[in-house]
Amino acid sequence: MARIEIVYFSGYGHTTNQANAVFEGASEAGDARLTVIPEDGAINEVTWSALDAADAIIFGSPTYMGGPAWQFKRFADESSERWMAQSWKNKFAAGFTNSASPVGDKGETINYFRTLAGQQGMLWVPLGQMPSNAMTHGPTDRNWLGGSGGALAQSPSDTSAEQAPHAGDLASAREYGRRVAVIAETKIAA
Numbered sequence: 424m425a426r427i428e429i430v431y432f433s434g435y436g437h438t439t440n441q442a443n444a445v446f447e448g449a450s451e452a453g454d455a456r457l458t459v460i461p462e463d464g465a466i467n468e469v470t471w472s473a474l475d476a477a478d479a480i481i482f483g484s485p486t487y488m489g490g491p492a493w494q495f496k497r498f499a500d501e502s503s504e505r506w507m508a509q510s511w512k513n514k515f516a517a518g519f520t521n522s523a524s525p526v527g528d529k530g531e532t533i534n535y536f537r538t539l540a541g542q543q544g545m546l547w548v549p550l551g552q553m554p555s556n557a558m559t560h561g562p563t564d565r566n567w568l569g570g571s572g573g574a575l576a577q578s579p580s581d582t583s584a585e586q587a588p589h590a591g592d593l594a595s596a597r598e599y600g601r602r603v604a605v606i607a608e609t610k611i612a613a
């Protein structure tokens with residue numbers, strides 16, 4: 424079974440809900456593990472070893488000031504040791520982000536994840552879901568935010584982590600996690 428590592432940061436818990444949905448989906452088709460990046464951005468050796476052994480790594484962070492939170496960036500910077508050795512080359516990569524505004528510059532965060540994956544020689548898995556952009560569509564529909572790179576979610580600024588992100592965003596996240604696991608499993612089978 425493909426090993427899927429989900430490594431993410433969440434300041435206030437909203438992105439944790441999205442990460443949990445990605446984990447649920449990935450667990451349907453693979454051996455998934457969820458790691459939260461701590462407040463100081465430093466992950467431990469057990470997690471680095473698990474990432475090294477993974478078939479796919481899924482990155483997650485809220486969008487803060489138009490990009491990933493600095494804690495995620497610390498993790499990314501510290502992955503430069505892996506870049507030097509290109510030891511993550513040919514692993515699958517994917518990413519998700521959540522923010523308060525429907526657009527909110529979330530695309531910048533996804534693009535950052537994609538660049539990180541590119542530097543590491545990883546193979547990016549796009550979302551693979553059609554947008555729900557008709558008149559009748561809204562936040563309860565899958566991919567209602569209409570992204571293609573990774574999974575997007577909105578948590579309105581006045582909602583607690585018990586209330587957000589929207590049901591459609593969580594459905595997108597779940598399906599994306601499953602997709603990454605299925606693709607990673609295919610490679611294992613090859």
Ligand SMILES: Cc1cc2nc3c(=O)[nH]c(=O)nc-3n(C[C@H](O)[C@H](O)[C@H](O)COP(=O)(O)O)c2cc1C
Binds near residue numbers: 433488489522
């Ligand atoms: C420092 C900071 C910067 C933020 N920048 C953005 C932003 O650029 N775009 C946006 O839509 N929301 C922004 N937000 C709102 C968060 O993305 C939103 O509250 C999100 O749900 C937080 O996720 P979390 O609970 O996992 O930390 C920002 C929040 C903080 C604290």
